[in-house]
Amino acid sequence: MVRHTDELPREPFNETDMRLQWNKFVDRLNNTGQKIMATYMTINDPSLEGTTIRLELPNEGSKVDFDTNKHELLGYLRGKLHNHDIVIDVNVNEMVSTKHAFTPIEKFEKLKSINPALELLRKTFDLDI
Structure with missing residues (x-):
């Protein structure tokens, strides 16, 4: 069809x-x-x-x-x-x-810019970056 x-x-x-x-x-x-x-x-x-x-x-x-x-x-x-x-x-x-994230903090910030809910997840489970 x-x-x-x-x-x-x-x-x-x-x-x-x-x-x-x-x-x-x-x-x-x-x-x-x-x-x-x-x-x-x-x-x-x-x-x-x-x-x-x-x-x-x-x-x-x-x-x-x-x-x-x-x-x-x-x-x-x-x-x-x-x-x-x-x-x-x-x-x-x-x-x-080219913008690449190298440190764990840079990687987390990059991912957080894509999905802001990651910050809530990090705080909820008291996760380190």
Whole structure:
């Protein structure tokens, strides 16, 4: 059965939902050995404007490679977030520097920026970072 575009889901979602699914897809890529695409997806945090996901990459070559391979990601996000209006807009910013978390505190802060509930979890169980 072929669905018309009017019948495809368009449920609302927020940036936290999008980043959670984004990171699950990165894990999936890493587990299947697709490290280059996973790296592109983690160079910068994606942002959300309506149903447009914006990502900055450091050069034109990485943009072309990402755009060539983003169809599986787009299908995954549209399915998981139940919204078929989602598009990914990639911009090149040669001033972008890779942001990696190295210390446990930096890693925790990065994860907390994706899911603020981690701070509640840390406090509830009196966990050290």
